[in-house]
Amino acid sequence: MRTSNPVLSRLGEAAERERSAGHAPAGPYGPAAGQPGYGQPYPTAEGYLVPPAVQPMTVDDVVVKTVALLGLTGVSAVAAWNLVPDSLLGIAWIGAAMVGLVLGLIISFSRMAHPALVITYAVVEGAFVGLVSKSYEQVLGYEGIVLQAVIATFGVFFTMAVLYRIKAIRATPKFQRGMYAVMSGLFAVMLINFVLSLFGFSTGLRSNGALGIAFSVVCIVVAALSFILSFNEVEEGVRLGLPQRYSWMAAFGILVSLIWLYLEMLRLLSFLQGDD
Incomplete structure (x- = not known):
């Protein structure tokens, strides 16, 4: 099995070894040694003995988990919006942003399926999104901006899915x-800009103005194109027969892009409605 993504290729080879061995890995996603399914044959109706197959991921698995994660994110956002007082908005959303960043990096670099971590990430990022949204809508006074951003985000998502x-648009190796x-x-660039802002230095990248608007447009375009990478990972994961648990990683990638695009x-x- 070959793919342009080396990580997916390695995972596909590991999945092939699992299928050849006739069992899923031990631990939370498979039986322990000595139990049925761990390298032991199963009887069939014809009387032959065959090893149990590893359950591969499907597109439906990814869709279900993505919807579930979005639901958790939405519930967490609504809860944070209503429960956190205005006086604590700044501290709360910065704390949620830092925790979400750490969780996101752990999940991304581990390249392993950790459902509990992915679910926790969705809840934490939901709180962050809810607090930021409340700041724009109520504190800064941009009435209706949240609904507009939600509609625009999912509009872009479905457009990229169709494309x-x-x-x-093809996810070629060069792309x-x-x-x-x-x-x-x-x-x-965003990390450097954030650090500089802590010392009172403004680059103008995140301020209302020609440079700030241009940078936001670039980020929106890149966030939109990142869905192509996510869709390709899902397609390749299904083609390579990755175990079902890796659908959590695929759903996580889509969620990250959606949150980034929404923000x-x-x-x-x-910027378009008035002064920042």
Whole structure:
């Protein structure tokens, strides 16, 4: 099994070894040694003995988990919006942002399926999104901006899904390398800009103005294109027969892109509605 993504390729090879061995890995996702299914044959109706197959992930698995994570994110956002007082908004959303960042990095770099971590990430990021949304809508006074940003975010998501489906945009190896490089660069720029802002230095990248608007548009375009990477990972994961548990990683990738796109939509809409 070959794919342009080396990580998926390694996971696919591991899944093939699992299937060849006739069992799922021990631990929370498979039986322990000595139990049925751990390298032991199962009888069939014909009387032959065959090893149990590892359950592969499907597109439906990813859809169900993505919807579930979005539901958790939405519930957490509504709860944070209503429970956190205005006087604590700043501290609360900064704390949620830091915890979410750490969890996101752990999940991303581990490249393993940790459902509990992914679910926790959705809850924490939901609180962060809810607090930021409340700041824009009520504290800063951008009435209706949250609904506009939600509609715009899902509009872009479904548009990219259609473009991927009809193969108008393909996740070629060159496209993937370019996207990973651009996203890494954007992350580095935003991190440097954040650190500089702590010392009172403004670069104008996140302020209302031509530079700030242009940077937000670039971020929105890149966030939208990142869905192509996510859709391709799902397609390749299904083709390679990755175990069902990896659908959590695929759903996590889609959730991250949706949250990033939504936050950038909020910022751009605030620029277009008035002074930041």
